[in-house]
Amino acid sequence: MDTANSTFASAFAWTRRCTYLCLFSLISAPAGAVGTAVGTVIENTAVVNYDLAGTPLTLQSNTTTVAVAERINVTVTLQSPQTPVAPGDSARALLFTVTNTGNGSETFQLAIDSLIAGDDFDPTPAVPGIYFDTDGSGDFNAGDQPYTPGSNDPDLLADESISIFLVNDIPGGLANGLTGRSQLTATSATGTGAPGTVFGGQGDGGVNAVIGSTGGEAQDTGEYLVSDVQVSVTKAQLVSDPFGGSEPVPGATLTYTIVVTVNSPGTATASTIRDAIPVFTTYVPNSITLNGAALSDLADTDEGEFDTSGTPAVVVRLGDLTQALGAQTVEFQVAID
Structure with a gap:
């Protein structure tokens, strides 16, 4: 091989090797919401492959290192x-x-x-x-x-x-x-x-x-x-498992209780509760109650419904609330999948 061809072949081998190394670094870099962790050491070494009088040789450069800053x-x-x-x-x-x-x-x-x-x-x-x-x-x-x-x-x-x-x-x-x-x-x-x-x-x-x-x-x-109307809302849950206990195992029932109270003079108009069904659970049909009275799942004449038009949710329309009406209590159930 003449000198020109040898130089070309060596340069080609080095370029191909360097290109491979650079690509490897890019796809190997760790990714995350905050980037590479501070202090991570990034190292890089170049390798040149070439022929000398028909003998393949490899030459390795020094290694560069840098620690990622914070x-x-x-x-x-x-x-x-x-x-x-x-x-x-x-x-x-x-x-x-x-x-x-x-x-x-x-x-x-x-x-x-x-x-x-x-x-x-x-x-x-x-x-x-x-x-x-x-x-x-x-x-x-x-x-x-x-x-x-x-x-x-x-x-x-x-x-x-x-x-x-x-x-x-x-x-x-x-x-x-x-x-x-x-x-x-x-x-x-x-x-x-x-x-x-x-x-x-x-x-x-x-x-x-x-x-x-x-x-x-x-x-x-x-x-x-x-606001001249002060409204509070609290939520509690009760777990009932299939074995008569209170462990949240698959198949257990969660009973949610939501209490809405007006704590001041004035009227909270058009009050509505909307409670999305949690993931990993399934709504228990016809389990909605308002102040102990059963409500249907349909969007009909009573105050409640199970709305499946978007994210499944229990909706209860409480209407105009005042302090004199006292606490309004909504309950419904879901089952753990």
């Missing part, structure tokens, strides 16, 4: 719908989730701001005004742990979320229909800045930390609505 990102998401309140209410909570959308563990500092422009009144943050949803119920209660800045800042793994309550008191003397807002901010304890800002050696394991697209902090805002 990318700092966070999101804050309001979970509560617009929350009805009465003038003078105390300790009214809004529920949020804080999610570490970076690729490493990160500590976040939390802050409440109830002086938000564009609303009608300013709620007054309770002392303290931020709590963890300790029991995971989604309802603010006495067992929820207060947040103390610098003491119990949440430390979240990559893609981990935590539920947070903002708790405010509502001023007295407010007119019906006014709104007040409260905002939760989560800020990376490592730092904030424009995307691409580098904090040398401050990532997990001593790698660099790099600010991602969120700038290292995020906010979301909840809203209170002053």
